[in-house]
Amino acid sequence: xxxxxxxxxxxxxxxxxxxxxxxxxxxxxxxxxxxxxxxxxxxxxxxxxxxxxxxxxxxxxxxxxxxxxxxxxxxxxxxxxxxxxxxxxxxxxxxxxxxxxxxxxxxxxxxxxxxxxxxxxxxxxxxxxxxxxxxxxxxxxxx
Numbered sequence: 001x002x003x004x005x006x007x008x009x010x011x012x013x014x015x016x017x018x019x020x021x022x023x024x025x026x027x028x029x030x031x032x033x034x035x036x037x038x039x040x041x042x043x044x045x046x047x048x049x050x051x052x053x054x055x056x057x058x059x060x061x062x063x064x065x066x067x068x069x070x071x072x073x074x075x076x077x078x079x080x081x082x083x084x085x086x087x088x089x090x091x092x093x094x095x096x097x098x099x100x101x102x103x104x105x106x107x108x109x110x111x112x113x114x115x116x117x118x119x120x121x122x123x124x125x126x127x128x129x130x131x132x133x134x135x136x137x138x139x140x141x142x143x
Contacts, residue, residue: 007035008058008059010059010063011045011059014063014065014094025061028129033132041068042075043070044073044110045064045076049083052084060090063088064076064091064095065096066095066102074105074109075132090112091111092138093111094127
């Protein structure tokens with residue numbers, strides 16, 4: 001199967017190995033059709049912009065943590081939303097931060113959704129299901 005026949009990937013930007021594993025297991029449990037790409041810090045996330053410029057497929061959605069090493073999630077969000085072509089990629093903050101300042105800053109920068117990570121696995125599976133249904137199936141982006 002060629003990559004053109006696959007659904008677009010989900011870019012998961014997460015540095016915490018436990019949260020990364022939990023998210024990947026939740027998506028696997030839901031048999032998510034979209035392939036998962038992983039960036040383990042903000043710098044790796046920004047490197048995807050270069051790969052997109054070279055023709056790699058744009059993600060259906062970016063799941064972005066705020067507290068990241070090297071480049072924080074708010075800066076990644078700022079750069080994505082400032083880019084003429086990539087600003088239309090939906091970005092969901094999937095973070096443990098329940099801080100009102102982070103929430104406001106994310107929306108000021110153009111985040112599409114802000115989800116505080118649930119602590120228990122069954123709730124995390126529900127979040128994965130909602131992300132898949134809304135951002136990967138129902139949501140439409142401009143060409």
